[in-house]
Amino acid sequence: MDSGEENDIVCLDESFFINDNYQIARFTFGSQILELYCLQSASTDFDLTGQMVWPGAELLNDYLSKNSDILRGCSVIELGSGVGITGILCSRFCREVVMTDHNDEVLKILTRNIELDDSSKNSVCSSKLKSAKLEWGNSEQLDEILQWHPEGFDLVLGADIYILFYTFIYYFFASFQQASVPLLFHTVKRLLNVGPKKKCRFILGYVSRAKVMDDMVIGEASRHGLHITEVAGTRAEIRNLGGVIYEITCP
Numbered sequence: 001m002d003s004g005e006e007n008d009i010v011c012l013d014e015s016f017f018i019n020d021n022y023q024i025a026r027f028t029f030g031s032q033i034l035e036l037y038c039l040q041s042a043s044t045d046f047d048l049t050g051q052m053v054w055p056g057a058e059l060l061n062d063y064l065s066k067n068s069d070i071l072r073g074c075s076v077i078e079l080g081s082g083v084g085i086t087g088i089l090c091s092r093f094c095r096e097v098v099m100t101d102h103n104d105e106v107l108k109i110l111t112r113n114i115e116l117d118d119s120s121k122n123s124v125c126s127s128k129l130k131s132a133k134l135e136w137g138n139s140e141q142l143d144e145i146l147q148w149h150p151e152g153f154d155l156v157l158g159a160d161i162y163i164l165f166y167t168f169i170y171y172f173f174a175s176f177q178q179a180s181v182p183l184l185f186h187t188v189k190r191l192l193n194v195g196p197k198k199k200c201r202f203i204l205g206y207v208s209r210a211k212v213m214d215d216m217v218i219g220e221a222s223r224h225g226l227h228i229t230e231v232a233g234t235r236a237e238i239r240n241l242g243g244v245i246y247e248i249t250c251p
Helices: 046-051 055-066 085-090 104-119 139-148 170-192 211-223
Strands: 023-029 032-038 075-078 096-101 129-133 155-159 201-208 227-230 236-238 241-249
Touching (some): 032 085, 032 104, 046 104, 055 085, 055 155, 055 201, 055 236, 055 241, 085 104, 085 155, 096 104, 129 139, 139 170, 170 201, 170 241, 201 211
Parallel strands (some): 096 129
Antiparallel strands (some): 201 241, 236 241
């Protein structure tokens, strides 16, 4: 082999790892029909899992569509919104929805889906939809959101936001997951404690993929002084995985 060839280094632009082949997909939850841009398969970049609709979001949306009374007239903040399927559903019932994500590429498609929903004939209240950047544990970003919402929110929502990296190379990402779960509950605890009455609750669409993560999520909620309860009758199988809805509150 020629020594010149042997020393050749191929540099890949970051776009090589990004799949932006978004397609409009239709989802039905109860009487609500949602159309949004999303991927059918994930990008090579592990940090872009929010480009897809995950089983936990379908589980949570099914629960919310069947219990829409808990949304009516509420203000909601969603953590790890991804393409926004849950936030957009909530906008049909809530007075205000703030969808958040930490990844700039994901926020672009989230904004695109807000615009798509706004132009939809079926949408009557998507003007109440907003997006914001929020990395768990980032006090500055959370302060900025709360500056515009000093009374806090009625509900915090999340789905499949604790294990988004588990389907990739386990040994590399296990440490990331373990670091991100405490930051998630640090952020949740602060949101639950905002406002004069502190009646906010966190509704989590949880899909079990490994017992270590099951224990970690429940354990971190408890370590942060939060009360975690399984919502009765919500255990279900979705895409061959076991799922459940948890409600998490301050005591």
